[in-house]
Amino acid sequence: MSSETKEKICAHSLIYRIEESIVVGDIMEAKRCAVDLLNSLRELERIQEKHRSQKRVDDIIQKLQENGVLVERVKKHVVLGS
Numbered sequence: 001m002s003s004e005t006k007e008k009i010c011a012h013s014l015i016y017r018i019e020e021s022i023v024v025g026d027i028m029e030a031k032r033c034a035v036d037l038l039n040s041l042r043e044l045e046r047i048q049e050k051h052r053s054q055k056r057v058d059d060i061i062q063k064l065q066e067n068g069v070l071v072e073r074v075k076k077h078v079v080l081g082s
Helices: 003-024 027-066 071-080
Strands: none
Touching (some): 003 027, 027 071
16 A cells, blocks of 8 residues: 555544544544644645656656657766766
């Protein structure tokens, strides 16, 4: 199971816990869960941004390959700075 899936399950569980805490009147627990939910949402944003960045890199690599550029040479230039 991916970390993104685990984080989504966690966030969903926290939403349920917030609802239950409100129903039984445990506002402090609801607030604690809300803080945890915000942390989960931030982590999901971070994961999504990482996916978007990787997609951009993959798209660039594909375009380079379509134009006959050897990706290994590009990697070497990026790593070595030449």
